[in-house]
Structures are given as C-alpha cells and as structure tokens.
Amino acid sequence: MAWVNAIIQGVLTGGLYALFACGLSLMFGVMKVVNLAHGDLAVVAGYLAIGVIAVTHIPVLWSFVIVVPLMAALGYALQRTILQRALDRGALTTLLVTFGLSVVIENALLQFFTANTRGIGTGLALVSGSFSLGSQIQIGYLLVVIFAVAVVVLLGLQYFLSKSRYGRLIRAVADDKEAAQLAGADYRHVFGIAAAVALGTVALGGIAYGMYSQLDPTAGTDTILLFAFAAVVIGGLGSLWGTLLGGVVLGVAQQIGAQINISDEVLAGYIVFLVVLVLRPQGLISRRAGS
Amino acid sequence: MTGPAVKGDGGERPADGTPLLEVRDLVVHHGQLCALDGISLSVFPGEVYAIIGANGAGKSTLLRTIAGLHAPTSGSIRFDGADVTGLRPERRAAQGIVMVPEGRRLFGSLSVVENLQVGAAYARPGPWTIERVYEMFGWMRERRNQPTAQLSGGEQQAVAIGRALVANPRVLMLDELSLGLAPVVVQRIYGMLPEVLQSGLTVLLVEQDVSQALRVASHIQCLLEGRTTLEGRPADVTADQVEAAYFGLAGAIPAGPPPGEGSEP
Numbered sequence: 001m002a003w004v005n006a007i008i009q010g011v012l013t014g015g016l017y018a019l020f021a022c023g024l025s026l027m028f029g030v031m032k033v034v035n036l037a038h039g040d041l042a043v044v045a046g047y048l049a050i051g052v053i054a055v056t057h058i059p060v061l062w063s064f065v066i067v068v069p070l071m072a073a074l075g076y077a078l079q080r081t082i083l084q085r086a087l088d089r090g091a092l093t094t095l096l097v098t099f100g101l102s103v104v105i106e107n108a109l110l111q112f113f114t115a116n117t118r119g120i121g122t123g124l125a126l127v128s129g130s131f132s133l134g135s136q137i138q139i140g141y142l143l144v145v146i147f148a149v150a151v152v153v154l155l156g157l158q159y160f161l162s163k164s165r166y167g168r169l170i171r172a173v174a175d176d177k178e179a180a181q182l183a184g185a186d187y188r189h190v191f192g193i194a195a196a197v198a199l200g201t202v203a204l205g206g207i208a209y210g211m212y213s214q215l216d217p218t219a220g221t222d223t224i225l226l227f228a229f230a231a232v233v234i235g236g237l238g239s240l241w242g243t244l245l246g247g248v249v250l251g252v253a254q255q256i257g258a259q260i261n262i263s264d265e266v267l268a269g270y271i272v273f274l275v276v277l278v279l280r281p282q283g284l285i286s287r288r289a290g291s
Numbered sequence: 292m293t294g295p296a297v298k299g300d301g302g303e304r305p306a307d308g309t310p311l312l313e314v315r316d317l318v319v320h321h322g323q324l325c326a327l328d329g330i331s332l333s334v335f336p337g338e339v340y341a342i343i344g345a346n347g348a349g350k351s352t353l354l355r356t357i358a359g360l361h362a363p364t365s366g367s368i369r370f371d372g373a374d375v376t377g378l379r380p381e382r383r384a385a386q387g388i389v390m391v392p393e394g395r396r397l398f399g400s401l402s403v404v405e406n407l408q409v410g411a412a413y414a415r416p417g418p419w420t421i422e423r424v425y426e427m428f429g430w431m432r433e434r435r436n437q438p439t440a441q442l443s444g445g446e447q448q449a450v451a452i453g454r455a456l457v458a459n460p461r462v463l464m465l466d467e468l469s470l471g472l473a474p475v476v477v478q479r480i481y482g483m484l485p486e487v488l489q490s491g492l493t494v495l496l497v498e499q500d501v502s503q504a505l506r507v508a509s510h511i512q513c514l515l516e517g518r519t520t521l522e523g524r525p526a527d528v529t530a531d532q533v534e535a536a537y538f539g540l541a542g543a544i545p546a547g548p549p550p551g552e553g554s555e556p
Contacts, residue, residue: 168409172401172409179398182380182389182390182392183389183455184384185413
C-alpha cells in the first residue's frame, strides 16, 4: 500500500513539475532559448504573490490573477530587450545571458528577501487539508488542485497553439522565421508573445511551489530549474504533453526513491533522467509542440 | 552596368507611368564577397519582370534584398515613390512587397490551410482570399488539412504561391519557381500567371530556366556575377545576345560552344 501511495503522490507532484517545465519547453521550442533563469523567474513570481497578498489582501488563491499578467508582461519585455539582443548574437550568448540573469535575480532576491524560507501561507483547509483513500493513503487537496491546474494549463496551451491566430504564428515562426517575416509577421513580437505565455505558466508554477513547499532565493536553480529540465528531457523536447509525462515520471521516481530511503528521493529522479537520456535521448514523446 | 549587349532603358516601356519598384545602384556583400555590384532596375505596374542568369549570378540575392532579408551595402530601393531601403521585411510585406522564397519554405508543422492563414494574417485589403486560392488550385480545398510535407513539390509550390497571394501583394516576387520541378509541373505552375496579373498584380521573378522566363516575361534583365549584362523586352533580344549575356561570352558569340548555329545577326 505504501508503494501505491508513493506512486499516487509522485503522479500528483508531476503536475507541479509540468507547470515548471512547459514554459521552459515552449521557450526552447520557439526561440531556441535555453532559459537558465526560468526557475528564478518562478521564484520571483512566488515572492510577487506574497507581496501582492500582503498589499492588496486579495484571497491567496486569487493572487495569480494579478501575478500571472505581471509575469507575462515581464516575459514580453524581457524577450524584446535582453533576450532578443542576446539571440541576435548567437545561441551561446543567449545561454550566458540567461545564466547571468539567473545570478542577478537570485542575488537580488537574497538582498531584498534574505535567505530565509517563506511559504505562501494560506491557512486554508484546502492547502493543508487532505483526504484519505483507505487507511494508508493520504492525498493533499493542494497537490490535486495543482495537478488539475497543470492539466488545464496544458489543454489551454494546446488550444492556443493549434487554434488561435498567435498560436499559429508562434508555430510558423518556430518553423521558419524568415518565411514568417515574408508573410508580414514581426517574429520579435511573436517571440515576445511566446515568452509572455511561458512566463505566465511559470508564474503559476512559482505560486504553486510557494504553497506546496517553501520559497527561498536559491530554490529557482536548486529545485525548479533542475526539475523542469529533467521533466522536459524525460518527456521529450518541444512536446507539451511530454512535459506532463516527464513530470509524472520524475515525480513517481522521486517518491519511489523516497520510499526506499528518504535520502534517495532526489537521486532516484535523476537516475531515471539519466537512463532516459541514454536510452531515449529524444524523450518519451518526441513531437513538436502543438503539431 | 555596361556589358557588351546592354540595351537602352525605357523604349517601349510604359514611359508615361512611374515605376512601382525602383532599384538604384544596389551593392550587396555576403561577408567579403560582392554578390551584387551596382544593380538598377525599374518595374512598372502590370509587368512581368524576369531576372535571368546562371547559378551565383546574384538573382536570389537581388530578390531577397528587395524583400528586406539582406541589407545592401549601398544603393536604394523605392516602392511606390517611397524609400523602403531601411524597412524590415515584415514592413515591406505590409506595404505590398511579398516574396515566394526559393525552395518554397512552407511552415512544416502547419497544415495547408494554416500556411495560407499565416500568409493572410497581416494581409492588405484586396481581391485575394484563401477561398480564391482554392478556386485557382482546385485540388487544394479538399487537402487543406494535410501537412504540407505530404504534398508533391509542385503542390508545395502552389501553396507557397497561395500563401503569398493571400497577403494581397502589389509586387509578387517569385524566386526560382521551377527549381526541382518537372517541366510539365512548371508549366502548370506558371499557368496561374495570367489570373494573377489580371487581379492587378505586378510580378518580379527570378528564373534559371531562360526559355521559361522569355515565354512569360514582358521585360527581362540578365545578371552575371552581380552585374547586369542584358536588359530589354524578350522580343527585342536575340538568342545569341541572351546566350552571351548569360554565360559572359563577351563579344565572342560565334565561337561559342553551344549547339545552336551561333551566327551574327
């Protein structure tokens, strides 16, 4: 029964990891940006939620209504300024720039919020509560909600990419940005939209993480970025539903590892990551986003 | 500019009108290499203006520079009286300079209709719609949801042309339509030209297949190593002149190796 519990917990945690990963995957799939600051931006969103809640007294669960648009706007601005300039100079520059961005964000967070951990405390039964299946399985409401949010986000992304005008442009630009320019599309603007969407999803990931666990300035690279990378690689680069599958596989591996020995939780996840990388480097699902 | 067989400008061209597209002394470098060395041309409304020349003559570079994909070292491009030399490609497309790029360059992860929709996303107002493209290429409607990778080369070329048409260009630039296609398919593709012209478009095309270009063009210009070697109406140039301009056989026409009789006119 303990194993069943581990698997259920792992699957649900996978939803959180998919929230971390889908934005990373989108930015790589469209702009070929490997955003090393992705996790830090999630942490920024978490702190932003704490600030928004403190200032506006908005209900905790509704903080995303303010934080997601803010992060989306930040994503657009970031793409149109720093990232686009880096892209114009090449892939390596872009990698270095996002690394630098990560260092800057982390240290700025340390400066303003100290190294103390902070949670997005809700005091709500939803966040701390759980329900039982049988005698040994306890499922937290929060993880179920996060998993549901992840599924909704992925469905929304899929719909957006396959049906909407900008989704179509994003796929076109990802295919061939020169041909898209000839059709009148400003690919820099389209990149900006894609970055806005990506940071909108990572904002949800950051808030969810703050409720589920504890935020601290280094969580972005220690945890979120690495888990996001692992989920993307396991699931398959550029595949939306692959990020959920990758997140679930990672989550289950971690929980099973923890079941064997509590200190093996993270290690088990990375072992699976490594095995997939060796045996199936294209990931479990290897299709382009939205196609 | 002054090759052995350059014809005078103007002449029978619609001298009353102003050119829709005017390129002056265009110089373009690819790194150290000079790809275009002082090219000028004037395209008048309603013309089919063909650029011919051998591989590496600079034809595609010329079209790509007019489309805005290359920045010229010097020279100017004017469209409808306004200087567009510094405009980004998407701004030029919005003004009506639209190119069908060499090799089709369809969006591979998009279906046929989605390719057309992207073409129409920033369309100017005008007669061309996705519906009209379907009417012109009859097979396209029922295969609109297929990925473009499943189409034959000729069908892909038709989609690429459709994608450009739905933007309602004023100048449609066609880069090597015949590339990699069987002659019969090329004939069929060029069969769309009359309808395109009838809808009021002007066509500037690049073609390696000289006989094809001479058949459809109202004005031709031959490039050789980035310079103009011949210019005029197809009716006014002889096969020998074209041959000399194409291969750069400066003056020495009778000694040329090709199988034709090659006598002086």
